[in-house]
Amino acid sequence: MSIPPFTFDLSHCEGHARRGQFQTPHGVIPMPAFAPVGTLANVKTLEPRDLTELECTLILANTYHLYLRPGHQLVKQLGGLHQFMQWPGPMLTDSGGYQVFSLAHRRKLDEDGVLFNSHIDGSRHYFTPEKVIEIEEALGADIIMVLDECAEPLDRDYMQQALARTHRWAERCRAAQQRGDQALFGIVQGGIFADLRVQSAQFLSELDFPGYAIGGLAVGETKEQMYATLDETCPAMPANKPRYLMGVGAPEDIVEAVYRGVDMFDCVLPTRIARNGAFLTPHGRLNIRNAQYAEDERPIQEDCDCYVCRTFSRAYLRHLYKAGEISALRFGTIHNVRFMSRLMAQIRQAIEQGKFADFRAQFLADYQISNQKVRHEQRQRRVNAMQSL
Amino acid sequence: MSIPPFTFDLSHCEGHARRGQFQTPHGVIPMPAFAPVGTLANVKTLEPRDLTELECTLILANTYHLYLRPGHQLVKQLGGLHQFMQWPGPMLTDSGGYQVFSLAHRRKLDEDGVLFNSHIDGSRHYFTPEKVIEIEEALGADIIMVLDECAEPLDRDYMQQALARTHRWAERCRAAQQRGDQALFGIVQGGIFADLRVQSAQFLSELDFPGYAIGGLAVGETKEQMYATLDETCPAMPANKPRYLMGVGAPEDIVEAVYRGVDMFDCVLPTRIARNGAFLTPHGRLNIRNAQYAEDERPIQEDCDCYVCRTFSRAYLRHLYKAGEISALRFGTIHNVRFMSRLMAQIRQAIEQGKFADFRAQFLADYQISNQKVRHEQRQRRVNAMQSL
Numbered sequence: 001m002s003i004p005p006f007t008f009d010l011s012h013c014e015g016h017a018r019r020g021q022f023q024t025p026h027g028v029i030p031m032p033a034f035a036p037v038g039t040l041a042n043v044k045t046l047e048p049r050d051l052t053e054l055e056c057t058l059i060l061a062n063t064y065h066l067y068l069r070p071g072h073q074l075v076k077q078l079g080g081l082h083q084f085m086q087w088p089g090p091m092l093t094d095s096g097g098y099q100v101f102s103l104a105h106r107r108k109l110d111e112d113g114v115l116f117n118s119h120i121d122g123s124r125h126y127f128t129p130e131k132v133i134e135i136e137e138a139l140g141a142d143i144i145m146v147l148d149e150c151a152e153p154l155d156r157d158y159m160q161q162a163l164a165r166t167h168r169w170a171e172r173c174r175a176a177q178q179r180g181d182q183a184l185f186g187i188v189q190g191g192i193f194a195d196l197r198v199q200s201a202q203f204l205s206e207l208d209f210p211g212y213a214i215g216g217l218a219v220g221e222t223k224e225q226m227y228a229t230l231d232e233t234c235p236a237m238p239a240n241k242p243r244y245l246m247g248v249g250a251p252e253d254i255v256e257a258v259y260r261g262v263d264m265f266d267c268v269l270p271t272r273i274a275r276n277g278a279f280l281t282p283h284g285r286l287n288i289r290n291a292q293y294a295e296d297e298r299p300i301q302e303d304c305d306c307y308v309c310r311t312f313s314r315a316y317l318r319h320l321y322k323a324g325e326i327s328a329l330r331f332g333t334i335h336n337v338r339f340m341s342r343l344m345a346q347i348r349q350a351i352e353q354g355k356f357a358d359f360r361a362q363f364l365a366d367y368q369i370s371n372q373k374v375r376h377e378q379r380q381r382r383v384n385a386m387q388s389l
Numbered sequence: 390m391s392i393p394p395f396t397f398d399l400s401h402c403e404g405h406a407r408r409g410q411f412q413t414p415h416g417v418i419p420m421p422a423f424a425p426v427g428t429l430a431n432v433k434t435l436e437p438r439d440l441t442e443l444e445c446t447l448i449l450a451n452t453y454h455l456y457l458r459p460g461h462q463l464v465k466q467l468g469g470l471h472q473f474m475q476w477p478g479p480m481l482t483d484s485g486g487y488q489v490f491s492l493a494h495r496r497k498l499d500e501d502g503v504l505f506n507s508h509i510d511g512s513r514h515y516f517t518p519e520k521v522i523e524i525e526e527a528l529g530a531d532i533i534m535v536l537d538e539c540a541e542p543l544d545r546d547y548m549q550q551a552l553a554r555t556h557r558w559a560e561r562c563r564a565a566q567q568r569g570d571q572a573l574f575g576i577v578q579g580g581i582f583a584d585l586r587v588q589s590a591q592f593l594s595e596l597d598f599p600g601y602a603i604g605g606l607a608v609g610e611t612k613e614q615m616y617a618t619l620d621e622t623c624p625a626m627p628a629n630k631p632r633y634l635m636g637v638g639a640p641e642d643i644v645e646a647v648y649r650g651v652d653m654f655d656c657v658l659p660t661r662i663a664r665n666g667a668f669l670t671p672h673g674r675l676n677i678r679n680a681q682y683a684e685d686e687r688p689i690q691e692d693c694d695c696y697v698c699r700t701f702s703r704a705y706l707r708h709l710y711k712a713g714e715i716s717a718l719r720f721g722t723i724h725n726v727r728f729m730s731r732l733m734a735q736i737r738q739a740i741e742q743g744k745f746a747d748f749r750a751q752f753l754a755d756y757q758i759s760n761q762k763v764r765h766e767q768r769q770r771r772v773n774a775m776q777s778l
Contacts, residue, residue, distance in 0.1 A: 070683070070704075070711070316467070320431060
C-alpha cells in the first residue's frame with residue numbers, strides 16, 4: 001500500500017476552533033467543512049454543476065444504500081462513485097453501520113459482523129469490517145469510514161461492550177484496506193460517557209488513522225449532553241488529524257462543535273428540511289408554508305447569493321410548496337445547501353481573523369433554534385419508521 | 390384599446406409548411422414553435438434559467454389551475470405571470486375550457502358559461518367568456534385563448550350545437566378584452582368533421598383574431614383522423630396568422646402537422662413521459678427503466694447537447710429512476726425539453742432550406758412511434774382519473 005497523499009494542515013486556531021485543510025485525490029477540503037448527503041449517489045434534487053455553484057467542498061454518499069442499489073460492484077464497473085455520479089470533488093462514504101444498526105429488529109450482531117435484512121426487499125446480507133472496506137473500496141470515495149456500532153448513547157454497560165467490539169472492528173478495517181488513495185477514518189464511540197470517549201480516542205489514536213470521526217452523537221441525547229461530550233472528547237483526539245462529527249448539521253450545533261474543536265460535518269438536515277418547506281436563514285428556519293408569506297415579494301434571505309434568492313419571491317416559493325410542485329423541493333435545497341456552504345465559509349473566515357468567538361456569539365444571538373421537543377419527536381418518528389420497515 | 394404589436398411574418402414556405410415568426414411583448418417566437426407546459430407557473434422540475442439554456446421560445450401556463458391556486462388576483466398583485474415565475478420570454482395561457490370540460494360530472498354548461506367544482510376542494514366556480522378574459526388579463530401572458538367547448542370529437546350532432554356556442558363565446562371574449570398587449574387567439578372547433586371545421590375557421594376569420602388555434606384534436610381520435618382533419622382545416626384558416634394546434638406534442642404529430650401548415654404546438658407529453666422514465670430520441674422513446682441499460686455507459690442520445698446527455702450515463706440515470714430519486718424526473722425533463730426545442734429548430738431550418746419534405750421522410754423513417762393502443766389506454770386512464778375526482 002502506497003502512502004496516501006492525505007495531508008492535514010492547520011493554518012489558524014482560536015481557542016479550540018481550527019482552520020485547516022485536508023488534501024484528497026479529488027481536491028482540497030477547506031475546514032471546517034460541511035458535507036451535504038447524497039445517499040444514492042445524488043444529493044436529492046441537485047446535480048454536480050449545482051454542487052459546484054453552491055461551493056460544496058465535500059459530499060457524502062451512503063454505503064448501505066449503494067450496496068443494496070445499484071450495488072457496489074456495478075458502481076465499480078462504471079468507474080467508481082466519482083465517475084458514476086460525475087462529481088469531480090472530494091467525496092466520503094460512511095460504513096453503513098449507522099443504517100444497519102437503525103434497522104433494530106431486522107439485524108443480528110455478533111463478533112464477526114452484523115446480519116441484516118434489506119429495507120427494500122427483505123433480502124439477507126452480512127456486513128463485516130472486511131466486507132465494508134471491500135464495498136467502500138469499490139465505491140472509491142476519498143474518505144471512507146470504519147464499521148462501528150452505533151449503540152444506545154445512554155446505556156453505559158452495553159456501551160462498554162460495544163466499544164470494545166468497535167475497536168476490534170476498527171483494527172480489522174485498518175488491516176483490510178487495500179487501496180492507498182482513500183483516507184480511512186476511525187470512529188470514536190462511547191456515548192455520552194466522557195471516560196469511554198477518551199478511552200476510545202486513545203485506543204484509535206494508536207492505529208494512526210489519517211482522520212477521526214466522533215460517532216454516536218445527535219442520536220437522541222440533548223444538545224447539552226452532546227456539547228459536554230465534545231468538550232471531553234476533542235482534546236483526547238489527535239490534534240494533527242481532522243475531526244469529523246458524524247450526522248450533525250443543525251447550524252447552531254456546527255457553530256458549537258467548531259468552537260469545541262471539530263473540523264468536519266455531514267447531515268441530511270439542510271436538504272431534508274428543505275423538502276418540507278423549511279428554509280435556513282440567519283434568524284432560524286423560515287417555514288415557507290406559513291400564510292404570512294402568501295403575498296411576500298421579498299427573497300427568502302436578502303443577502304443570499306443563491307439562484308433562488310436572486311430570482312424568486314417568498315410568495316412564489318410558497319405557491320410551489322403549497323401546490324406540491326417538484327421544483328419547490330429543489331429550490332429549498334439550493335438555498336439550504338448554499339446557506340450551509342456560506343456558514344462554513346463565514347466560520348473559516350472568522351477563525352482566520354481571530355474573530356470566531358464574536359461570530360459564535362452573534363450567530364447564536366441571531367439564530368432562533370427550532371424547538372428541541374419538536375425536533376426530537378420528528379427524529380423519533382423517523383427512527384420508528386426505519387425500525388418498522 | 391391600442392393596436393398590439395403582434396406581427397406575424399412568414400419568411401419561407403414549402404408546400405403547406407411555414408417558417409415564420411410572431412412578435413410578442415416578451416420577444417419573438419420563431420415558428421414552427423413548441424411550448425412546454427408550466428401548469429402552475431412552473432415547468433415541472435425546471436427553472437427559468439433552464440428554459441433559457443434549453444432554448445425554449447414559448448411556455449404555456451394553465452388558467453384553470455392558476456385561477457384556483459394561487460389565484461389570478463394574487464398573480465396580478467405580484468406583477469403578473471412573467472414577474473411571478475421570473476420567465477422573461479413569451480408566454481401563453483389557455484382558457485381553462487379544456488380542464489373544465491374534462492371534469493365531466495363535476496360541471497354544468499349553459500349558454501352563459503360553465504359551472505364547475507374545483508378538483509382541489511370541490512368549491513363551485515363559474516367560468517364565462519368574460520370571466521376567462523378577466524383571469525387571463527390578470528395573469529398577463531402574451532398570448533391568451535378564448536373560452537371554447539372541447540366537445541366529444543366524433544359526435545356530429547352535439548358538435549354542431551357546441552360549435553355555435555363556441556362561436557358566440559369567441560365573440561364575447563373578443564368584446565371583453567381590455568388589454569392591448571395580449572394577443573387573443575380564436576379556437577377553431579368541429580371535431581373530425583371537415584365541413585364543421587371549415588365553417589368554424591371561416592366564422593372566426595371574420596373576427597380577425599391575431600392568431601387561430603385548432604382545438605379538440607388529440608383527444609381520442611386516431612392519428613389518421615387528426616391528420617385528415619388538419620388537411621381540411623388549415624387551408625380554411627387565414628394564411629397571414631399563426632396556426633396553433635393545441636395539446637399536440639408527440640414528435641411525429643408535430644412533423645405531420647407542420648407538413649399540413651401548423652405553426653405552434655403545446656403539450657405536456659415531453660415533460661410527463663420524462664417523469665415516467667421515457668426519454669425522447671431520434672429513434673423513438675427510450676424507456677430508461679429497461680434492464681438493458683443497467684450497465685450502459687453511453688449518454689441517452691449521443692449527439693444531444695443537453696446537460697444530461699453531456700454528463701450522465703444511461704446506467705446512472707436508470708439507477709436514479711429505479712431508486713425513485715427526484716433528480717431523475719428533472720434529468721428526464723431537461724433532455725426531453727431540449728429534444729423538442731432541437732426538433733423545432735431542425736424543422737425551421739429544413740423549411741428555410743426547402744428540405745422539409747426530406748426531413749419529414751427521414752424523421753418518420755427513423756422515429757419508432759410508440760404503440761397507439763398503449764397510448765390510448767394511458768390517455769383513457771388519465772381522463773378517467775380526472776373525471777373521478
